[in-house]
Amino acid sequence: KNEVEQSPQNLTAQEGEFITINCSYSVGISALHWLQQHPGGGIVSLFMLSSGKKKHGRLIATINIQEKHSSLHITASHPRDSAVYICAGIKAAGNKLTFGGGTRVLVKP
């Protein structure tokens, strides 16, 4: 079993819809990054969180430490949100990232 599991693998939404991407992780991971990778390949770090909830614009990330689960929500989705969203865990020992498989999001106009 992978240390970081994401779902769904692919997601298609209509513009304006609410999108949720889920991430489950294993024991030993102390914090999570949510990353966005656009078709050109560039990676942007959206959030790093170890507890609670963070919001930036239309993006919201939550984490439940007891359940070892995190979600990334996109409100009022837009075609420019189309990208691969990657959940990555940070191990308590050391800072290297362990990556989920990514969720390919396509938002249609």
Added chain:
Amino acid sequence: GAGVSQSPSNKVTEKGKDVELRCDPISGHTALYWYRQRLGQGLEFLIYFQGNSAPDKSGLPSDRFSAERTGESVSTLTIQRTQQEDSAVYLCASGRQQETQYFGPGTRLLVL
């Protein structure tokens, strides 16, 4: 301010040749990471530098791979005797310990 930069942006080499990839982190970032992403696959951790501590090399796939970093500045990732399976995008990221990582644009390596 400048972000993380990497060079070259693209590199085509012949099997068996050595290649050197460079990463210039954001000034003041003590942590520097190298990752690899093969075509159609997810990201893989390669190596992590934190200040003057011994690097975490646990992700390096073989002894053909090595990396250096002097202090908190530039890092180079060297691949010796390249193989076709080394073809990938090599990404560098920097950050402050326990904080967000900032990714460079990557070096796209193609081994023919």
